[in-house]
Amino acid sequence: MDQSLLLSIQFFIPAVLVHILLCHLTGTEKFMLKGLLLGIAANLGLLIFLVTQTNFDIVAIYLLGTGWLAYLMLFINLLNSVTLKMLEALGNEVSGVLPKEAFNKFFNEEDGLNTRLDSLSLNEFIIKKEDIIELTSKAQFMLGIISVLRKLFNMKS
Amino acid sequence: MENYLLFGAIGLFIIFVLLVLIFKLAAGEDCYSKMNNLHKKIFLIYILGAFGYAFYLGELNQFPIISFVVGSFIFLSLHYVYLFSLVGISKKSISINILVNIKELSTDGVNTSVKKLSEFMSSKENGLDYIRENRLKQMELLNWAEVKESQYHLTPKGRLFNRMGNTVLKIWNLKRL
Known part of the structure; x- marks a missing residue:
């Protein structure tokens, strides 16, 4: 070896x-x-x-x-990693201190979701037509594998 | 000896997977720690087995260190690179959860818009608000930040990890999403 x-x-x-x-x-x-x-x-x-x-x-x-x-x-x-992004936000502060509310700004429903959706679209997992989101066959295939894994390991999301 | 180091690693990993399936260790909130704890125990058996077998063969003074490192890498990587990642992606990946939610909305015959998806996810336990809370907690658990009066204070460990991560990204010329 x-x-x-x-x-x-x-x-x-x-x-x-x-x-x-x-x-x-x-x-x-x-x-x-x-x-x-x-x-x-x-x-x-x-x-x-x-x-x-x-x-x-x-x-x-x-x-x-x-x-x-x-x-x-x-x-x-x-x-x-969301945790590492939060750590970076904290690290960018000279004082190294941030109130809890500051993290809402960095990762709220709207911005966090849009960033992820853009990334999913870039990697061809979804198609965004105007405001409508559709899954691609690549995403359907991936979700099929995930579904099998979740059943096999008895997992919930 | 080399056969034990190679096939022992594979065999013990198969036993580990069977135990994970039998005792449903991948289910539940604390699945990571449960799986990792069992994996550590079986790894300890592998190490003890390697030294015990070498002792039995009278080859302890010429223990094959490099083969032991390779065998250990095989045992650790089968878990951390493959099984643990698959469980992590299936269970905690934000992108996968978003795709699952889009599918659920589409199955219900709803044309999925960003707004509807956001509302749908907020109504569930795995919404982005929940994820944010969960990751803030994780930062505390990893001792990267301390919470004092609703304020997050960066710890020396957190500062070190942040600098290390940023340095690596800078060397590779990569930017976070």
Whole structure:
């Protein structure tokens, strides 16, 4: 497994460097899509390398794929987490103090909802026609999976 | 030894999933702490098993540290990267809850507008007001902020985490939504 770890690191670090460059060139837009495509490319690179070596090292593939997903999840949380946005608002205050009501301004029904809806629209989960919102087939598919998971784990939202 | 470190991690994770399903640990408000507590206990069994097995084989002085790190990563990542994320997305994701609410409104034959969606979500427990309260509470629980007389005070830990997050975003040239 030592070799598997070394191999996965050899592909992971260049992928991170390319990702930093890509983010600098293209910004935050479609972050998830770009990140996933880059992760798939890195995994394909590893796979091709392993095939040329006639060594199907599944542990190395798992380490690289999962490591990349964990890396993306860190950024998804940094970008989307409501708690982190609240922390940033508090951190931006010189005194480091905010009254509770100040958070209503940062995340109220209207603004919080519109920001999320814009993001869902950008990622093609909904279509906004004038004031009417419709789910796309991509969203319907995703909700189908969520519904199965909620039933399986006996969850409520 | 290497077989135990690899297949032990996978096998113990399968046992963990079965226990989560049998005892319905993903249900309820405190599902995260319940699942994490059980996962920690099983991880401890994995660690003890690894050292115990190495002792039994008489290989404790040449314990395969890197393989142990890889096995531990597999056990931890199966939970935190896959299962825990799936539970988190299904249960707490704001965007998923919004999509579910749009679907519920559409099923009722209502043309969903932002206003109607906002009213519909406000009438339910998982409205954005509820989410805001929940996340403010989370900030307190994480010891990032303290509440004194209805005012939120940033703690040193909160300041550190905020700076770390902002530094990472700056290096990657990313902006929060």
